Amino acid sequence: MVAREGQTARFVGSPAGEHDFRWEVTVAPVIDEVGTPTELIVLLRDITERIHLERSLDAINDTLRDRLQRSQATAAAAAGRGDDLARKLTGAEAREEEAAEREYRLQGHLDLAQPGRDAAEAVARQAQKGEAVGQVVAGMAHDFNNMLQTVMTAVEAVGAPEGPRAATQQRLLNFADQAARQAATISRRLLAFSRQNPHQPAWFNLGTVVSDMLPLLGHSVDSSMAVSSEVPDAPFGVFADQHAIEQALMNLFVNARDASGGTGAIEVTVGRVEHAGTAHAGQRTGPYVFVEVSDAGAGMPPEVLARVFEPFFTTKSEGMGTGLGMPQIDASMR
Known part of the structure; x- marks a missing residue:
């Protein structure tokens, strides 16, 4: 058509x-x-051959298109795996940086702890020397006490009323007997003080303990220093470890002696005080007994007073103090 x-x-x-x-x-x-x-x-x-060629080309295009799609899918999967690997690598780098930071902080802590460890080792060495000295002193006191017992026995034998004796001789014998008994008392106190006793709280009269400690305390200072006491003749009952109280009193006395520079006077006072319960947390209101050790030293500046109960803190020269005396007193009182 x-x-x-x-x-x-x-x-x-x-x-x-x-x-x-x-x-x-x-x-x-x-x-x-x-x-x-x-x-x-x-x-x-x-056009049969051309039709066949076109069909072949269409088949080739379909094959290429399919391969291209598979290649694109493979590339996308590979890209996803690459992204995942990159994230894992980033995470590993972050963990490595965190580990390095922890190691750096740990090294800083170790650097800060090193002076404390050195100080603790120095205190331990000083404590070992003090323990050795204490053992030597205890041994000497024991031998000294044995010799005093011999002297006292000899004085008693000489002073036995077997015949007439001049008043001067009798007075000298009384002096010798009194000195020997006083020395024996001091040696026994020294032996008791040098023992390492477990913590055993009990009721005792604080005034009696302080009075009994005064001769031993007096021998820890030079003769140029005057030692006085004010201990009323009244019961001062406390429930505590007597050995810890004696140790605290000795620490206070030694600190007073060092603060005075070996001169002046030290006074020990025992008394009572009514506490309102507001000065220190945890203390109840009511009557308290106290021991006061005062000296003629220059006192402590505020920055030293603020750290007086801090362990290992001391203003004394090397080898003269460990910085544990006042913390021991604080722990005993608490």
Whole structure:
């Protein structure tokens, strides 16, 4: 119909019964002078090979498209694995930095702890020397006490009333006997003080303990220092470890001696005070007994007073103090 109307027509077809072959048919009209189709020109061209090539190209394109899609999927998966690996690597680097930071902080703590360990070792060495000195002193006191017992026995034997004796001789014997007994008392106190006793709190009279300690305390200072006491003749009952109280009193006395520079006077006072319970947390209201050791020293500046109960803190020169005397007193009182 198209050719008859003066238009060229093209179509592809297959011969009857031969579907593997393709023909391209072109039908063109021949137009006369007045524009009327008078004849038809039919051209046949075998395009079977071209159709096969197109189909092959379509198959190749489909294969390439499929491979491209698989490649893109593989690349995306690889990119995902790369991102995951990058995140793991970043996490590992962060953990490594954190470990390095912890190691740095730990080293800083170790550097800070080193002076404390050195101080503790120095205190331990000083304590070992003090323990050795205490053992030597205890041994000497024991031997001294044995010799005093011999002297006292001899004095008693000489002073036995077997005959007339001059008043001067009797007075000298009394002096010797009194001095020997006083020395024996001091040696026994020294032996008791040097023992390492477990913590055993009990009721005792604080005034009696202080009075009994005064001779031993007096021998810890030079003769140029005056030692006085004010201990009323009244019961001062306390429930505490007597050995700890004696140790605290000795520490206070030695500190007073050192603060006075070996001169002046030291006074020991025992008394009572009514406590309102507001000065220190944890203390109950009511009557308290106290021991006061005062000296003629210059006193402590505020910055030293604020650290007086701090362990290992001392203003004394090396080898003269461990910084544990006042903390021991504080612990005993608490």
